[in-house]
Amino acid sequence: MHADLLLCNPYFIKDDPVTRRTMDIYPLIGHGYLASYLGAQGYAVDIFDGTFTNGIGDFIDKLSASQPAVVGVYGHVLSRHNAFAFAHAARERGMRVIAGGPDATAYCDEYLGNGFEVVVCGEGEETAHAVMEWIGRGGTVSELHDVQGIAFRTAAGDTVNTDRRPYKKDIDALPFPRRDREIYKPYMEAWRRTHGYTSMPVFASRGCPFDCHFCFRPVFGRHYRVREPEDVLAEIETCAGEFGTTHFRFVDDIFVVRKKWVKQFSRLIRERDLRFEFDILSRADLIDENVAVDLKAMGVRRVYLGMESGSDDVLNIMNKRMKAERSIEAAEIIHRNGMEFLAWILLGYPGEGKKDIYLTRDMVVKIKPDVLSISVAFPIKGTPFYDMVKDTLQKKRPIWRRTAENRLVFRGRYSNLFYFFVRLWLHQEVDLAKGTMPVWRRPLHVTLKWALRTGMELLALRSPKNTDNGVGGRGTKTIAVMSGE
Numbered sequence: 001m002h003a004d005l006l007l008c009n010p011y012f013i014k015d016d017p018v019t020r021r022t023m024d025i026y027p028l029i030g031h032g033y034l035a036s037y038l039g040a041q042g043y044a045v046d047i048f049d050g051t052f053t054n055g056i057g058d059f060i061d062k063l064s065a066s067q068p069a070v071v072g073v074y075g076h077v078l079s080r081h082n083a084f085a086f087a088h089a090a091r092e093r094g095m096r097v098i099a100g101g102p103d104a105t106a107y108c109d110e111y112l113g114n115g116f117e118v119v120v121c122g123e124g125e126e127t128a129h130a131v132m133e134w135i136g137r138g139g140t141v142s143e144l145h146d147v148q149g150i151a152f153r154t155a156a157g158d159t160v161n162t163d164r165r166p167y168k169k170d171i172d173a174l175p176f177p178r179r180d181r182e183i184y185k186p187y188m189e190a191w192r193r194t195h196g197y198t199s200m201p202v203f204a205s206r207g208c209p210f211d212c213h214f215c216f217r218p219v220f221g222r223h224y225r226v227r228e229p230e231d232v233l234a235e236i237e238t239c240a241g242e243f244g245t246t247h248f249r250f251v252d253d254i255f256v257v258r259k260k261w262v263k264q265f266s267r268l269i270r271e272r273d274l275r276f277e278f279d280i281l282s283r284a285d286l287i288d289e290n291v292a293v294d295l296k297a298m299g300v301r302r303v304y305l306g307m308e309s310g311s312d313d314v315l316n317i318m319n320k321r322m323k324a325e326r327s328i329e330a331a332e333i334i335h336r337n338g339m340e341f342l343a344w345i346l347l348g349y350p351g352e353g354k355k356d357i358y359l360t361r362d363m364v365v366k367i368k369p370d371v372l373s374i375s376v377a378f379p380i381k382g383t384p385f386y387d388m389v390k391d392t393l394q395k396k397r398p399i400w401r402r403t404a405e406n407r408l409v410f411r412g413r414y415s416n417l418f419y420f421f422v423r424l425w426l427h428q429e430v431d432l433a434k435g436t437m438p439v440w441r442r443p444l445h446v447t448l449k450w451a452l453r454t455g456m457e458l459l460a461l462r463s464p465k466n467t468d469n470g471v472g473g474r475g476t477k478t479i480a481v482m483s484g485e
C-alpha cells in the first residue's frame with residue numbers, strides 16, 4: 001500500500017513498566033478521528049502504533065511497507081524523544097514529516113527543531129487536511145502563513161505560529177473514529193489477559209470549561225462541545241457489534257458537565273435495555289445524588305475523580321475552585337449508589353506543606369477510594385503552573401519519560417525521596433483504613449506505615465527550601481501568573 005499519510009504513535013510499552021503492569025492503555029482515538037476524517041476527503045491513511053511493537057526497527061519496516069508520502073507523528077510528553085527519532089528516520093527516506101497532539105502543540109519549537117516540517121497545533125482534523133492539501137499541491141513555505149492552527153519555520157529559521165483555528169462547533173458532523181482491527185487487537189488481548197474483559201475508548205465531548213492551573217488543554221481548550229446522545233450511543237453499539245466489547249471508557253476531559261445530557265444518555269440506554277459498563281471522569285463537585293442515580297442507571301462502574309488535595313489552601317492555589325469537603329461528599333454519594341471511584345492526588349504543588357499533606361491523608365483515609373492514584377505535580381508548558389515554576393526547572397531532563405514517573409522536575413519544598421515516602425505512606429494508610437488485607441498481615445502494614453511516616457518526617461527536616469514559585473505565601477489566593485488561554 002502506498003499511503004498518502006502514515007499516522008504514528010511513537011510509544012513503546014516495553015519501555016514503560018508501570019503501564020505494562022496496569023495495562024490501562026488504549027489505542028489513540030485521535031488517530032482514528034484523523035484517519036476517518038481524512039479518509040472521507042479521499043486520502044489513503046495508514047496507521048503505525050508502536051505500543052506493542054519491538055521499537056523503532058518495526059517503524060522502519062512499516063515505512064518500507066507503507067511507502068507514505070507524509071509521516072504524521074503524535075506528540076505526547078512520554079514519547080517525545082521517540083517522536084524525534086521517527087522524524088529523522090522518515091526524513092532520511094525522503095518523506096515529509098508533520099506532528100500533532102498535545103506535546104507537539106505545547107513544544108512546537110522543539111518539534112520543528114527536531115525534524116518536523118509542520119506542527120498541527122490543537123484540534124487536528126481540519127488543520128491536518130489543510131496541511132495535506134498544501135503538501136499535495138507542492139505549496140511554498142510562505143503559503144503556510146495562511147493555514148490556521150499550525151507552527152512552522154521560515155527559511156530564515158524563525159518559528160511562526162499562525163492564528164489558532166476556531167474550535168469545531170458541530171462535533172456530531174465528524175465521522176466515527178476509524179477502529180482498525182489490527183490496531184485494536186493487541187490492546188483487546190492485553191485487556192483480556194490483565195483485566196478479564198476488553199475495553200474501548202469513546203469520546204462524547206471536547207473541551208473543559210474549568211481552569212485548573214496545572215491542567216493542560218491546548219488541544220480542545222475550554223470551549224466545551226458535546227455530541228448528541230443518540231450519536232454517541234450509535235457509535236458504542238457499532239463497536240459492541242464489531243468487537244464484542246461491552247466496557248467503554250469515556251476519554252472526555254470531563255464527562256459530567258451537563259447533567260441534562262447525562263440524564264438523556266442514561267434514559268436512552270435504559271429505554272433500549274442495553275447493558276454496557278462505563279468508566280468516566282468527573283470533578284467531585286459535579287457529583288450529586290441525582291446525577292449519581294443517572295450514572296449508575298446507564299452502567300457506570302467507575303468514576304475517575306481529580307481530587308488533587310485534601311487542603312483547601314492547595315486547591316485554591318491550583319485554582320481548582322472547589323473545597324476538599326466536596327470530594328468527601330462525592331465519594332460518599334458514589335459508593336452509596338453502588339459505583340467505585342478512583343481518586344487522583346497531586347503532590348508537591350507549589351505552596352503545599354506538610355500540614356496540607358496531613359489533610360490529604362485525612363481525606364483519603366475518610367473516603368477510602370477503590371483505587372488511589374498519586375502523582376507528583378508535573379508542570380506542562382502552556383499552563384499557569386508551568387509559568388510559576390519555569391525558572392526553577394531542572395536543566396537535566398526536565399520532562400517525564402515514563403508513566404507515573406513521579407519525579408519533581410522543579411525546585412520544590414521537599415526532596416524526591418520525601419515524596420516517594422509520602423506516596424507509599426498514603427497507600428499504606430488507605431489500605432489499612434479499607435481493611436482489605438488479611439488480619440495476620442495487619443501488624444506488618446501498621447509497622448510499615450509508621451516507618452514510612454517517620455522517614456517522611458525525617459526527610460522533611462532535611463528539606464525546607466525556598467519555594468515561593470510565585471505563590472504569595474501559604475494560604476493566600478495569589479497566583480502570580482494567570483492562565484494564558
Ligand code: B12
Pocket residue numbers: 007011016019024025026027028029030031033034071072073074075076077078098099100101102103106120122123124125128201203215216217219220251252253375380402403404405
Ligand atoms: C484518555 C487519556 C488517557 C488514558 C488513555 C490514553 C491512552 N492512549 O492510552 C490514560 C488514563 C491511560 C492516560 C494516561 C496518561 N496520560 Co493521558 N490523557 C487522556 C485524555 C483525557 C484524552 C486523550 C484522547 O483520547 N484525546 C482525544 C483525541 C481525539 O485527541 P488527541 O489525541 O489530542 O488528538 C487530536 C489532536 O491532538 C490531533 N492529533 C493527534 N495526533 C496527531 C498526529 C498528527 C500527525 C496530527 C497532524 C494531528 C494529531 O488531532 C486529533 C483530533 O483532533 C488526554 C486529555 C485530552 N483531552 O486530550 C490526556 C493526556 C493526553 N494525557 C496526558 C498524560 C500526561 C498522561 C500520563 C503520562 C499521566 C500519568 N501521570 O501517568 C499517562 C500516560 C499513559 C501512557 N502510557 O500513554 C497529558 C499529555 C500531556 C502532554 N503534553 O503530552 C494529557 C493531554 C492530559 C493533560 N491535560 O495533562 N491518558
Ligand code: SF4
Pocket residue numbers: 208209210211212215216253254283306
Ligand atoms: S483538571 Fe479536570 S476540571 Fe480541571 S481544567 Fe483539567 S479537565 Fe477541567
